[in-house]
Every structure is written in structure tokens, then in C-alpha cells.
Amino acid sequence: MRIVVTNCNTTQEMTEEIVRGARAAAGPGTTVTGLTPAWGPESAEGWLDSYLSAAAVLDTLRTYEEPYDAVVMAGFGEHGREGARELVDVPVVDITEAAAHLACLLGRRYGVVTTLERSCGQIEDSLEAAGVGRNCAAVVGTGLGVLDLDDSDRTTRAFLVAAQRARDAGAEVLVLGCAGMTGLQRVVGEKLGVPVVDGVGAAVKLAESLVSMGLMTSRAGSYAKPLVKRRDWGRPGVGRGAVS
Incomplete structure (x- = not known):
């Protein structure tokens, strides 16, 4: 496979x-x-x-x-x-979906610990769209940027602090809210005393x-194949704005 x-x-x-x-x-x-x-x-x-x-x-x-x-x-x-x-x-x-669905099998409510607070609303919307938002007790940021996660000691400390906030909000299971946190579940799981789900795994x-199981994405409706038409995927250097 x-x-x-x-x-x-x-x-x-x-x-x-x-x-x-x-x-x-x-x-x-x-x-x-x-x-x-x-x-x-x-x-x-x-x-x-x-x-x-x-x-x-x-x-x-x-x-x-x-x-x-x-x-x-x-x-x-x-x-x-x-x-x-x-x-x-x-x-x-x-x-995102995978971690939340598995978390729902392990406890009544789960919490997500992610990077910056600015990502929390976006994650909440993604969970709602996936149909698993109602089981989410909290989405909590660590205050660390994605590129800061290579400092494992700092990340672990920040995760534990944020995880306690999620626990206080009623989370019975915790989810790693960034692919860059992969592997952290092994470090913090025992300290937290609750299951920690890694979305990548x-x-x-x-x-x-x-x-x-031989299951494929349904083509009946929402995920039907795209309509045949011309699609311009863009060219480097064309239409660049001032945002950097």
C-alpha cells in the first residue's frame, strides 16, 4: 500500500x-x-x-x-x-478529521492543543465542517509558532500548560493540533493521564x-469529479500583490 x-x-x-x-x-x-x-x-x-x-x-x-x-x-x-x-x-x-474521530471513540469530549491562538477559530470551523465540533471542549493555543516546534523542550512545556486549560474545560482526550507536533504524544501522554491522539498517525x-476495505470517495453528489473546463493555475510573477 x-x-x-x-x-x-x-x-x-x-x-x-x-x-x-x-x-x-x-x-x-x-x-x-x-x-x-x-x-x-x-x-x-x-x-x-x-x-x-x-x-x-x-x-x-x-x-x-x-x-x-x-x-x-x-x-x-x-x-x-x-x-x-x-x-x-x-x-x-x-x-484534523482523523484525530477528532478517533478522540470521540476514546472519551465523551476532546480538546485540541495547537500553536498560535490565531489558529483556534479556523480549527473550530474545520471541526464543525467535519461534523465533530460538538464534542470539542476547547481549542487552546500554546503561543508557539509552527516553526518554533523544533525546540522539543519548549514545546513540551507549552503543551502541558495549554493541555491543562483544555482539561479544565472538560476535555477527556487531547489532540495534537499541528502536524509538526507529531511524536509529542509519546512524551506527554503519561504526564497528562489522558489519551493523546496524533492526527498524522x-x-x-x-x-x-x-x-x-476497498472503500473510495463517493462520487454521488458533493465529491463528484470536477467539471471539465479550462483552469488556469497561475504563473510565477503574474498578479503578485504587496503581501509578504
């Missing part, structure tokens, strides 16, 4: 970390390939980054020519999953299950 994992940003080091987590979760016989968009934000933190990231990830999948059996979208709360389901002919599993296992 071949699973493609798409990073939502252009930082290659983060892709490599995500792939390590995905391979640790994958079963025997599953190969994992990480894809890094050639363009887009270096980290996705906010609405602008998210929409830009979604287009870049879709462009990456559109132009990737090697065969694969499933896609894992490794951007927590980021846009694009619905478009990817229209675009490709294999199951697409978003780490959850998405890989769900993708494997869908493929092994």
Missing part, C-alpha cells in the same frame, strides 16, 4: 518530521512518501496562509505522477480537503483501513 502525505507548507524539514511520524504509525507493507509544495507559505498560520496552502497542495497533487493508494493531508485545520477529494481517485484523509491508520 502506498500513502502520500502532503505537508501544508514549504518547509522541507517539517515534511521529513511528519513522514517519520507517519512511517512509525504505518503497518507492514505500507510505504509513505512525503510531498512538499513547491510554492506557498513556509508555515500555515491564519486564513491567508491556509487558503494559499490549500491551492499549493492541490497543485502538488495535480502534478504528482507516481501511483499511490491514499492521501493524508497533514495540515491541522487547513483548507483543501474537499477539493482534494474531488481531484484524486483515492481516499483522502485529513489529519490517526490519518495513516484510517487511510490504511479505507484502502484495505
Whole structure:
């Protein structure tokens, strides 16, 4: 089985970390390939980054020519999953949905610990769209940017503080709210005394299950194949604004 994992940003080091987590979760016989968009934000933190990231990830999948059996979208709360389901002919599993669905099997209410507070509303909207928002007790930020997560000691400390806030809000299960946090569940799980779900691992296992059961994205309605028409995907240097 071949699973493609798409990073939502252009930082290659983060892709490599995500792939390590995905391979640790994958079963025997599953190969994992990480894809890094050639363009887009270096980290996705906010609405602008998210929409830009979604287009870049879709462009990456559109132009990737090697065969694969499933896609894992490794951007927590980021846009694009619905478009990817229209675009490709294999199951697409978003780490946000995957983590939340598994968390709902482990406790009545879950909490998400993420990076910056500015991402919390976006994650809440993503969970609502996936139909699992009602079980979310809280989405709490650590105050760390995505690119700050390479400092493991600092990340662990910040996660534990934010996790307590989620616990105080009623969370019985915790979810890692960023693909860059992959692996942290092993460090903090015992200290917190509650299950901690990693979205990358959850998405890989769900993708494997869908493929092994022969299940594909429904084409009856919402995820029907895109209409045949001309689509201009943009050219470098054309239409650039002043936002950087």
C-alpha cells in the first residue's frame, strides 16, 4: 500500500518530521512518501496562509505522477480537503478529521492543543465542517509558532500548560493540533493521564483501513469529479500583490 502525505507548507524539514511520524504509525507493507509544495507559505498560520496552502497542495497533487493508494493531508485545520477529494481517485484523509474521530471513540469530549491562538477559530470551523465540533471542549493555543516546534523542550512545556486549560474545560482526550507536533504524544501522554491522539498517525491508520476495505470517495453528489473546463493555475510573477 502506498500513502502520500502532503505537508501544508514549504518547509522541507517539517515534511521529513511528519513522514517519520507517519512511517512509525504505518503497518507492514505500507510505504509513505512525503510531498512538499513547491510554492506557498513556509508555515500555515491564519486564513491567508491556509487558503494559499490549500491551492499549493492541490497543485502538488495535480502534478504528482507516481501511483499511490491514499492521501493524508497533514495540515491541522487547513483548507483543501474537499477539493482534494474531488481531484484524486483515492481516499483522502485529513489529519484534523482523523484525530477528532478517533478522540470521540476514546472519551465523551476532546480538546485540541495547537500553536498560535490565531489558529483556534479556523480549527473550530474545520471541526464543525467535519461534523465533530460538538464534542470539542476547547481549542487552546500554546503561543508557539509552527516553526518554533523544533525546540522539543519548549514545546513540551507549552503543551502541558495549554493541555491543562483544555482539561479544565472538560476535555477527556487531547489532540495534537499541528502536524509538526507529531511524536509529542509519546512524551506527554503519561504526564497528562489522558489519551493523546496524533492526527498524522490517526490519518495513516484510517487511510490504511479505507484502502484495505476497498472503500473510495463517493462520487454521488458533493465529491463528484470536477467539471471539465479550462483552469488556469497561475504563473510565477503574474498578479503578485504587496503581501509578504
